[in-house]
Amino acid sequence: MEEEDEEARGLLGDRPEGDNAVPGAPRALPALCDPSHLAHRLVVLFLMCLLGFGSYFCYDSPAALQTQVKQDMQVNTTKFMLLYAWYSWPNVVLCFLGGFLIDRIFGIRWGTVIFSCFVCIGQAIFALGGIFNAFWLMELGRFVFGIGGESLAVAQNTYAVSWFKGKELNLVFGLQLSMARIGSTVNMNLMGWLYTKIEASLRSPGHMILGVTLMIGCVTCILSLFCALVLAYLDRRAEKILHKEQGKTGDVIKLTDVKDFSLPLWLVFIICVCYYVAIFPFIGLGKVFFMEKFGFASQSASAINSVVYVISAPMSPVFGLLVDKTGKNIIWVLCAVATTLVSHMMLAFTFWNPWIAMCLLGLSYSLLACALWPMVAFVVPEHQLGTAYGFMQSIQNLGLAVISILAGMILDTRGYLFLEVFFIACVSLSLLAVVCLYVVNRARGGNLNYSAKQREELKLSHSE
Structure with missing residues (x-):
């Protein structure tokens, strides 16, 4: 316990303030750096909202590029819709396991980072399927993407409960949902335009242009992974300073x-x-x-x-x-x-x-x-x-x-x-x-x- 207090004091810093300051007393943190202050929690909220942005942005990439996927990969609508089916299949099981993995195995911080990695890797494999003209690889990418996508939403909600218990929680959930829908909207209106611009600048086969377009979309997943890493650091830091427990889903399956x-x-x-x-x-x-x-x-x-x-x-x-x-x-x-x-x-x-x-x-x-x-x-x-x-x-x-x-x-x-x-x-x-x-x-x-x-x-x- 003494070691934890010492570490907390180290995070706070030791700096006398004024003539009456007691030497060795913890200094007051700036509002943005103080986990108990609203300004710091707003920074955390912003990161929580961006955490799911990449996942929701890339989820509807097939819908935004429906014509291009069917044309460039030479598939019919039945095969095209497998890109959505493969996303859903792993979540028939993971809806039960996601909370358990967060609570009992990984913890909220590592769980969020791992699920964000699945989203990044899945989108990258999906894009490589276009680049190499291999539709089976695109299907595999959507399956891997699905493993991370829904579980990342569970982790996002767990962070929200951990940081915003009480009256603020409904508003926080609403803001997270709004950011998710913004991600989907931006995707729908951007990816087709992006494909056209890449097509105009690259003299390559259609499947290559499709793959490059999808790989650029992967940037949003990397942004979400970065947010997961920063959130993990801030949550661990808050745990040390405020002696708060790591977030749990509270779901007993x-x-x-x-x-x-x-x-x-x-x-x-x-x-x-x-x-x-x-x-x-x-x-x-x-x-x-x-x-x-x-x-x-x-x-x-x-x-x-x-x-x-x-x-x-x-x-x-x-x-x-x-x-x-x-x-x-x-x-x-x-x-x-x-x-x-x-x-x-x-x-x-x-x-x-x-x-x-x-x-x-x-x-x-x-x-x-x-x-x-x-x-x-x-x-x-x-x-x-x-x-x-x-x-x-x-x-x-x-x-x-x-x-x-x-x-x-x-x-x-x-x-x-x-x-x-x-x-x-x-x-x-x-x-x-x-x-x-x-x-x-x-x-x-x-x-x-x-x-x-x-x-x-x-x-x-x-x-x-």
Whole structure:
């Protein structure tokens, strides 16, 4: 203990200040260097937000370069969508193991650095697959990238809880989500333009230009790795100075708990899977859809395809506050799913300006995330939360992996209209599950649709 105090004093420095200063007393740290000061914690928050920027930037690289990937690598849509499926496959398992690896094996600091390395290496392998004209290498790169991507998000949230417990936490989560969506948006609008510029300056085969473009995108992953290293240093330094514990996820995963899950929780899982499989695979294939059906130029198609992320960046914190203040989670989920259904029907059966449908989709996507995911905590005991959220993410990734492949097959054989009808069917199943959840919750006297005031009264009655 004395050695730790000595090290803390060494970090603080020993400098007498003024005539009355006691020799050997720790000097006051500048605000930016003091872990207990807001200014220092804002620096840490900035690094936390950038930590996931590279991962989210590179996740949708295939969507931003859909035409180029299919043309340069000479693959059909089914094979193209494998780039998304291979990202999701490892996360069917890692959603359970990520928190365990952080808590028990690596620790938050080493865990974050290791997962950031997986993201960097995966993106580099993905780019090399283009350079060497080897699609199997691109698939391997996406698999490695997937190993790091979702687990890095777990590490990011763990850092947030460790540094910003209390009232600031919801705002911090909102800011992290906003930065993630900014990363996706920048990617959608930059990579196509970057490919064109490299094509104009390099007289090389198309696959080489594709590989170089993707390798430049890898720079954002290196930035995230740098942030992981700086965060690890700052967290260790704060631990020495403030004697705080290293961050833990708090998730205790016990697969045996699955047998105890209630019917409302299973309905939440169904809503989640059926909804998200109509969002991410659609965005993955959306650029060419807007070019073919609505006649958009490549850059304009990228812009409209990124609208969901553009809207999500500012609106996620706003909707989060709205749901917190009003409660009524099932009603908000119902509104979100119904609006998404309308959006897909507009895109499928009309030639109306697609900006309208995509803006509605962006709003509903943001609202659903804020209203659906917290419901798990209302129907699951605290000791089973880690298992419930892990299982929810696991089956979501399983659904995305399977539906990504299926969506590619439908597009190759039937075209975009059939694909949109398929997405409408998925959202309709999600809507049916929401209605069932409302009925079951009402019949059982559940609290999923309580107002914020009712929840506060329930909390007070339990504490008494």
